[in-house]
Amino acid sequence: xxxxxxxxxxxxxxxxQDVALxxxxxxxxxxxxxxxxxxxxxxxxxxxxxxEAQLDKSGLPSDRFFAERPEGSVSxxxxxxxxxxxxxxxxxxxxxxxxxGRVGTDTQYxxxxxxxxxx
Amino acid sequence: xxxxxxIPQYQHVQEGEDFTTYCNSSTTLSNIQWYKQRPGGHPVFxxxxxxxxxxxxxxxxxxxxxxxxxxxxxxxxxxQTTDVGTxxxxxxxxxxxxxxxxxxxxxxxxxxxxxP
Numbered sequence: 001x002x003x004x005x006x007x008x009x010x011x012x013x014x015x016x017q018d019v020a021l022x023x024x025x026x027x028x029x030x031x032x033x034x035x036x037x038x039x040x041x042x043x044x045x046x047x048x049x050x051x052e053a054q055l056d057k058s059g060l061p062s063d064r065f066f067a068e069r070p071e072g073s074v075s076x077x078x079x080x081x082x083x084x085x086x087x088x089x090x091x092x093x094x095x096x097x098x099x100x101g102r103v104g105t106d107t108q109y110x111x112x113x114x115x116x117x118x119x
Numbered sequence: 120x121x122x123x124x125x126i127p128q129y130q131h132v133q134e135g136e137d138f139t140t141y142c143n144s145s146t147t148l149s150n151i152q153w154y155k156q157r158p159g160g161h162p163v164f165x166x167x168x169x170x171x172x173x174x175x176x177x178x179x180x181x182x183x184x185x186x187x188x189x190x191x192x193x194x195x196x197x198x199q200t201t202d203v204g205t206x207x208x209x210x211x212x213x214x215x216x217x218x219x220x221x222x223x224x225x226x227x228x229x230x231x232x233x234x235p
């Protein structure tokens with residue numbers, strides 16, 4: 001069962017390499033979020049999907065970052081031409097339904113994260 | 120954008136002492152969620168507060184939502200070493216504030232250290 005899973009857990013990339021980070025949300029969860037967490041900071045929003053639709057990508061730091069969720073379940077965050085400042089933990093979270101205001105349905109459950117280190 | 124201030128940033132207590140962290144928002148909130156993150160771990164959901172003036176308890180943890188829905192607090196009674204970690208409040212602004220519905224705004228959290 002069935003929590004949010006992410007892979008890989010750790011990724012080391014050379015500067016300039018492309019990376020792909022995967023998120024498997026909780027089954028049945030409509031909403032999926034990606035966050036970036038730098039050391040000593042709180043998670044920062046990157047992007048949000050409702051089913052397969054990417055409703056907000058305003059937090060993506062540059063056009064090198066791209067996310068998709070083609071079938072409304074698994075999501076992939078891709079970073080092209082990685083830079084050292086991309087080093088962080090990338091967290092995925094899912095919820096039954098975002099912004100419902102109803103306790104429980106918009107609770108976000110986080111995966112273990114992928115720690116990306118760019119050398 | 121949404122401003123979240125959480126204080127204190129660090130708190131060191133001896134086991135058995137109480138601990139409180141405060142979360143303040145610049146705007147009225149729809150609801151607020153609290154998370155705990157252990158060192159090296161990921162945020163784990165603790166509770167969600169929705170109603171003005173709401174108080175919820177989970178064993179030694181007491182959560183409050185302000186009457187104006189702009190602030191919240193988490194109080195831990197008689198801390199234990201298992202309480203170590205960073206506590207984040209994560210508000211959701213009201214829907215009329217032009218922000219992504221459901222998006223959480225995390226502050227830097229309060230890092231709690233408990234000495235045995």
